[in-house]
Amino acid sequence: MVNIFIPDTLAEALRIRGQHETLVINGGTDVMVKYRRWNGMPPDFPLDVLHIGNLAELKRIKIVEEKLMIGAAVTLAELLEHPMVPDYIKLPIRQLASPAIRNMGTLAGNLCNASASGDSLPMLYALNAEITLASAHGTHKLPVRQFITFAKQTLLQPDELVTEIAIPLVDYTVSHYRKIGGRQVNAISKASFYAVAIKKDGIIEDVRIAFGSVAPTVVRDRACEEILIRTAETELDGKIETLRTRYGELLAPLDDTRSTADYRRHVSLQLLEDFIGRGMET
Ligand SMILES: Cc1cc2nc3c(=O)[nH]c(=O)nc-3n(C[C@H](O)[C@H](O)[C@H](O)COP(=O)(O)OP(=O)(O)OC[C@H]3O[C@@H](n4cnc5c(N)ncnc54)[C@H](O)[C@@H]3O)c2cc1C
Incomplete structure (x- = not known):
């Protein structure tokens, strides 16, 4: 009682x-x-x-x-x-x-x-x-x-x-969230990717990137974000491989009933690549 x-x-x-x-x-x-x-x-x-x-x-x-x-x-x-x-x-x-x-x-x-x-x-x-x-x-x-x-x-x-x-409160010009789940509603995420950025005159002035469901807590790394800061949006493609490698070392996903570690890693790095490859346009 x-x-x-x-x-x-x-x-x-x-x-x-x-x-x-x-x-x-x-x-x-x-x-x-x-x-x-x-x-x-x-x-x-x-x-x-x-x-x-x-x-x-x-x-x-x-x-x-x-x-x-x-x-x-x-x-x-x-x-x-x-x-x-x-x-x-x-x-x-x-x-x-x-x-x-x-x-x-x-x-x-x-x-x-x-x-x-x-x-x-x-x-x-x-x-x-x-x-x-x-x-x-x-x-x-x-x-x-x-x-x-x-x-x-x-x-x-x-x-x-x-x-x-x-x-x-900050005047971000870009905000982006992608959640990968088994269905549209009431689905706990297998992987998730959140980013905000300030882009002015085609230059990245600030960016923050965070991954969910791929480690015991959220993965965020300022050193990786700084690789993108002061980059022209036309030159973002050139940073993708470096960032895939750096974040790849930070992600520590697990196998569980919702997904596998391999899938989580693969899809998370793909969400990163898509975001950067599109010039951070969402
Ligand atoms: C069908 C279903 C679908 C769901 N889908 C999702 C989903 O898609 N994504 C997702 O992230 N979550 C999901 N959830 C989980 C849940 O709805 C969320 O985590 C929600 O935000 C919890 O808020 P709550 O106020 O109901 O927390 P509660 O159940 O009231 O509390 C959660 C925990 O926090 C503690 N707590 C709460 N408030 C305080 C406080 N102020 N101070 C100290 N401790 C506190 C409680 O003691 C408990 O340990 C889902 C749950 C259900 C049932």
Whole structure:
């Protein structure tokens, strides 16, 4: 028998989190599947449950100092509908699950679940997203790339909640997301590729590239990106072989029920080649 806590305020949620060992439920779309029982019985939760999905303080989207601040309980559907959210953030969210799941699921849940195939993660790494972690004792911030330490592993402490995700807003001229899955909706990705770039007068001024589902965490490498920076779009073809080799060394895909390591590696490098070979036009 477990207790279910449904606090009305963030302060109360943090107090409960500090006093009890709890399983956090936000939208519940990962948690309810993980602890389901097939015989119509209630889920088999291993701990007391703390539901944070209704907390008004975590439902806000705002811009502060040129960063988009996304409250942890904002649903994926709310993100997609919000006029302040740029398309380069919406791109992978549109391909995540299905409308029903996006009505419940959150960006914070996708992040804290830390699956190697989480659709939002390549975007969050590429855009240098940062999270706020709160406990009853205070708050601190961490870059997403430090928060996630391995597949399904994060630095979240038992008394903490992720309260906000901050994404620096930049005028990218190019944004691109390709997800390879078994079907169009409700498909966990076999491989994914996210990129943004700033291209001015035919020159690449900045580019960020991130691969999902091909290693325990997202693969992003600034040294590889710098090979493309200050390159004319007409000369991008000449960089493809070098980058295929460099990224090929960084990708560490696995065989699993969804795909093989060979397929994941092959298709990921092809997505890279297509993106660069088309002059980063999407
Ligand atoms: C049918 C189906 C299809 C799916 N398709 C996809 C897909 O295509 N791509 C994809 O990436 N995912 C997919 N998912 C997985 C899931 O929907 C997403 O990961 C979603 O974003 C999870 O958000 P949530 O709020 O429901 O998380 P929850 O299930 O509530 O939580 C997920 C994890 O994060 C923790 N957590 C959540 N919020 C916080 C917080 N604020 N602070 C601390 N810990 C927290 C929870 O304790 C739990 O460990 C699918 C799921 C289903 C059921």
